[in-house]
Amino acid sequence: MASQMWSTMRKRGGKFLENLNHTVEGTASEFLELDDGFLEGSCRGEANNQIGPEEGYKAALIQFQLDQVKLTKEYQKVIGEKEAELRRVRELYKTETGKDLDGDDQGADPVADNADTSVSSLIGVGTGSGERNPMAAFANMSADQLRAQVEVLLDSVTSWESRVAELVESKAEYAAQVARMRLQVERSDLRMGDLVDRVKLQQSQMEKYILMAEESRARTVKDRETIEGLVRDYTALVAESQAQERQQASAIEDLETKRDELVVKLKAYERNIIHLIDSQAEAGLKHQDGSAPKADSHAETSAVDNTATMTATVDALQKEIKAKEEKIKQLLASPAASAPHTAHPPDTALLERAQVAEAEAERLRKELERAKQSLEQVTKAGEKVSSDYAALRARRDEEERAEAALREEVTELQAKLEASYKGGKAEMAALQDRLVKMEGAMVREVEGARVQAREEAKQTYQRLVEVANQEKEQALELYAQENRKRKAVHNKLLELQGNIRVLCRVRPMLAVEKASGEGGAKEVTEYPSPEDLLVTREDKGSRNKMAFEFDRVFAPGSSQAEVFEAVAPIVTSVMDGYSACIFAYGQTGSGKTHTMEGPSEDRGVNFRALEEMFRLRQDRQADMRYTLSLSMLEVYNETIRDLLAAKGKGGGAETAKLEVRMAENGSYDVPGLTLVEVHSLDEVWQFMTAGKQSRAVGAHDMNEHSSRSHCIVSLRVRGENLHNKSLATVSKLHLIDLAGSERLSKTDATGDRLKEAQNINKSLSALGDVINALGSKNKAHIPYRNSKLTFLLQDSLGGNSKVLMFVNISPASYNVSETVCSLQFAGRCRAVALGVAKKGMADNGAGLVEGGEREPLQEEERIGKARGGGGIARPRSTSPKAPTSSPGAVGMGNRTSPSRSTQNGALSR
Ligand SMILES: Nc1ncnc2c1ncn2[C@@H]1O[C@H](COP(=O)(O)OP(=O)(O)OP(=O)(O)O)[C@@H](O)[C@H]1O
Structure with a gap:
């Protein structure tokens, strides 16, 4: 029997190790295949909280891989431990039996021989670390006890086997998720590629249209040119024809002037000639009668004068x-002159006289000579005058001919001119007419x-605009589709990451804000899409638009029902066995209580969540029984x-020291x-109303009914499966209305209000520290214990619970800096991956749950406790159950580590 057990154990142990090795090798090799740069980049992107959608998928993939690496390390540790344990067993076995445990154990009966030592050392029980001889404990054990120990050991191996199977399964699931994500990313890439191609096509079409439009414009420009x-040309033609006209007019004028001059000249010639002829005739007559010729014209006169003078001179000479x-x-003939020829002696006086006469004669001779010369000259001059006159006559004749x-x-020119003038005018008129016609035609x-x-x-433009609009709309639609898909995948991813x-x-x-007028009443929020929010912040004169993205943005007009619609799925998952936490965060007076509680005529998330739970309970009553x-x-x-709790003496809530x-x-x-335990919605509402009345509420400058x-x-929620009683889900839903952060200067709080505000701000700041720590890479220490609030939220934020946050904000510019702070905090929260929530499962028999939830106390126990207090009246219409207190009443979460589960015993799967 013992030998059989050993053999089974060895086989199982070997298989278990083999499985572990496979898992480890598989995950390690997958991890090693990852590109380091990609891993680093993604982690960095994640760390900066700036990851885009694709980076988000990659970061998620990395997260899966990193989880696997973590598991690998865990397995390696377990393998190391188990191998060391096995080594110890082998050594002990060998020491005790002198045989190898792995060798042929035929004939050897470890239980019969020395089973106590091996078994005890393998399972580590009975001996205690302080005992020197491990055999001693076994020596005192009965065979049944030994068998029981071996059974425990086998159970442990079975448990590890199951754990390995589970891990292998979860690895496969991870791998499948990773593959799915990769596929989605690839598909998304393909779609993006397709979209990019289409956009490029549209762009090239647009470019073509632009080219066409430019061509058309160029044509128009050319036409215009x-x-x-x-x-x-027309203007030049007109100018030219006008210049021609002017030229012709001036030519005509010139010709007319010339003609007039000529006429004057001719008349002058005529007169001169007549005078000349007359004076010639007169001169002729005078010549004949000895009088000088009369000169009329200057030339003729001078010629005539010259001639007359000459003639007179000649005559005189x-x-x-x-x-x-x-x-x-006479002189020569005088006696003196002839005296020398006589025989008489010369008379001196006479001689002298003769000499004088001779000299005189000589002088006269010379004078004569000169006169002859002058005469010659005068004759020549007269001849010249005659020839001049002849030339003058010839010239006159010539001039007459020329004239x-x-x-x-002139007559000809005049005739021509007149003809051309007439023709030019007609031509000009025709030209002008043509021009006018041409101009008209051209203008037309x-x-x-x-x-x-x-x-x-216009038509081309309209066509282009239509086409561009259609394409833009198509592109926008595609973009919107792609965005929706991206968001859906992203949301899925966020869900997977928790x-x-x-x-x-x-x-x-x-x-009151509206009435305040001025800057305080301005709205600073815009809603470009159901997931996006823009906040305009004015700072030192400059306007700054800040963009935020959330899972959903509800604009001021959104109703309580619309808001709850976004929350409903989380309520369903609570009924399915997942724990969840919904909390409202925001500045004081931003609408947290309105969202969570709401007024009685328009109730908020709390009431609607319970309404949904009771509705689901009703819907599922054939299969499930919910408590x-x-x-x-x-x-x-x-x-x-x-x-x-029962009310204290002062009528307020019981303030017995409660601690987490x-x-x-x-x-x-x-x-x-x-x-x-609650059975109906009415009952819940009454409890909640009563509880609300016990709440600390106060008024300050920013909210008349501020939650303090x-x-x-x-x-x-405990859900029992009516078809399989062994299956039960246990989950919790926390609905949290946080007190609002407030600026003490704005609320003007003093005394108690001031103390409350300080405590509120302190605990919210501790919440901020926790979120920052959760969002950081190193999550070794999360300061949950710094405030009661974070301590209570530890289970919800520590993982295994779905967490939904409302960030409530005011739209008024007066609150913009608080609004931006709240939104930035919400952004940080959104980037925090808490881990995948797991179903809380209960072992129906033992009341032990995977998520660590304990069952509420039995009815009687609760009623008993309630009777002791009696602060809150139970509604008459429902069952007579009353409030009670339980040591495990409000566990804020249900995360349990595998080791804890194992310690606790069975693991439901
Ligand atoms: N969505 C809404 N529609 C109409 N009124 C609203 C809305 N949200 C808030 N209010 C009004 O604004 C005021 C302040 O809201 P509420 O008391 O819910 O703020 P709060 O954030 O809970 O404040 P505190 O932190 O001080 O408790 C209330 O008068 C409330 O009726």
């Missing part, structure tokens, strides 16, 4: 010569072309107060907190 050229000759003759020719030419043509071009351009989902709700402007239990507490000034404690199963409880505490309403 042609038209302008024609107009220029001839007369003089004659007189001289006479005188010489006649000129006259003829241009106008027509312009209208046509304009019409064509990220905190964040819904942003913007409350309407309050009447719902309620507790309600508030954290006021760092004190936990039970809102469902970690329970044995690892969950966090508030021992002593009242827990009531963090309020946590918790619903514990």
